[in-house]
Amino acid sequence: RNALLWSIIATLMVPMQATLIPTFILVAGAGGVNTLWGLILPTLANAQAVFLIRQFVMDMPDELFDAARIDGAGEWRTFVSIVLPLIKPVLATLAIFVFLWHWNDLLWPLVVGQSDEARTLTVGLATLNTETVSTSNIMAAALISFVPCFLIFIFLQRHIVESITASGIKG
Template sequence: MTTAPTTAGTVRRPSPERRRQRVLTVVLGVISLFTVAPLFAVVVLAVSPADAPTIPYALPDSLTLDNIVRVFTIGEFPLWLFNSFVYSTVSVIVVLLTASMAAYALARKRFPGRNALLWAIIATLMVPLQATLIPTFILVARLGGVNTLWGMILPTLANAQAVFLIRQFIRELPDDYFEAARLDGAGEWRTFVAIVLPLIRPVLATLAIFVFLWHWNDLLWPLVVGQSDQARTLTVGLATLNTETVSTANVMAATMVSFIPCLVIFAILQRQIVAGITAGGVKG
């Protein structure tokens, strides 16, 4: 096998496509630095001594965990953490269960008014939360749900976006699975549990992260419903720390503790998300 002779000293220029990739890499790297900078500042302030500068430019000379330990003694921080965990976890479980059941009926069952019901569900996505905040609070207050976790959770369980996304996923499932289930004598519930749920695990994992993050970071609704210190979630509690005589390092330590559960949830479910993306790419 012969190779074409090359002239000594000739510099091979990169192709236009490779130059575009390099420029894109640099741009994305700069954007990533701006994105990570606030997180870096939070972590550095959380592990810095009390006399460290408010705006960190580098790692301090000495690191300490005193701020993280002390934050659990500020106010009702452990209770706020527990309330946020219950608020987010219960909402994720119930939303995924009810949304997947509704999506299965809308995707695979034929009944009068199915399309009208679907469009009505989609139309609720166009209504902003602020427009329904006062009526929802009045209903929850009349039911005695103010300053309770169930009053905070109940109005957030009807998730139209989750229903729509799961329905689109179920529609793409092969009909052979459902025909085989009918021939095997499986009922609707067995078909849903044994066939539909295992096949839609990627979209359920993705929605689990989104729903968990939405509830974990939610501020407006928990602020309206949880009016007492014992009913506050972590986001509302962190907002109140800024109005109290609490050092910046302690507030940053509480903030760092607050995003650890989000990282854990993503680490647990990321394999399912990657599997769903891979399956979608192979199918396409």
Template sequence: MRHRRLTWAHLLATLFALGTVLPFVAVLVLALSPAGEPTLPHTWPERLTLDNIQATLQASNFLKWTWNSFLYAAVSVVVILLTAAMAGYAFAKKRFPGREAIFWSFLATLMVPTQATLIPMFLLVSQLDGVDTYWGLIVPTLANSQAVFLMRQFIRDLPDELFDAAKVDGAGEWRTFAQIVLPLTRPILATLGIFVFLWHWNDFLWPLVMAQTDGMRTLTVGLSTLNTESVPHAQLMAGALITVIPCLVIFFALQRHIVASIASTGIKG
């Protein structure tokens, strides 16, 4: 009976996995299909080609859009991880007046939809002459209460004896943070880094509002504009395929840290 249940569970998981992979396979086939020839969903293409990918890479601003997306995601990852780790350490291990009130007030911002703050944020950045600039694109998205919450929960479970021993050895706050907190939180930092990178790499609404010129657009915004310029459908799929590659590289490079963070969290729980 147990063996039969496991078999059905594995079969169901396999079906779900296939359902998840099929859209990516469809994008891959469409991107590699020759222009003007029958392809999905009507028939399987007779041959595959890289012409669409080459045409997309040679487009006037595609590489610029790629650089903008990378800069937006990379800078956000570094700053958010650093500030979230410092804030999480303070909320988890430090005692100061109003700590819980400040933390839960900060966490309450998760209940405010991004769309509700979009116009006020745009007006503020506009008054500071930040529209169509890199800092105007990046800085307003750096306050991440979810990242602070995850770091606080992880650091809170670290043994207090480690910090007491560091204090006895004469280590200051910055040395304790650099030599104890950061090395021990590496798994959750890697996991959070993947999420933050994906959030910003795939972000559409805020870059759409901030990019007033073609040179400041990110990949997501740039590809959406190509859809209105009579660009072949296969070339659009090629652009979508290229945008997925950095996400896959980041995930496979850091997936062992995700497993480590899950395992360590399970042991602590």
């Protein structure tokens, strides 16, 4: 288990630019160029998410799992009834991180989205930065691009606050 974990964590040390060409070849071979899934799927599962969820689950008290075992719950039932409800704050945090990472990513959408229809808003903002476009128009577009990020945070912060409130010491 530790060897697998360390091999996953080791991928954090490899810069994204080093894996850009091999990933593009895989996505192009699967027909993912100029598609939405070609933009999202290759970067969806990452080592940071695996590490964060693992550490959170490792910090859960063993008594919870022992009680589930005593009650006759199997692995799947323990995961659905105990682990999944408790990792909601981590999943909400990861959802915010992954969304912001994808939303602000410039390099991967620039490489994979080769047509105007497949380009993201970040690529569009980068192409607006010319002498013919005024700064006020660029700032207005940047403000519009901020709105989804703000809404995602407002929607998911409830799960984070609930977990902080629920984890308080009870007397």
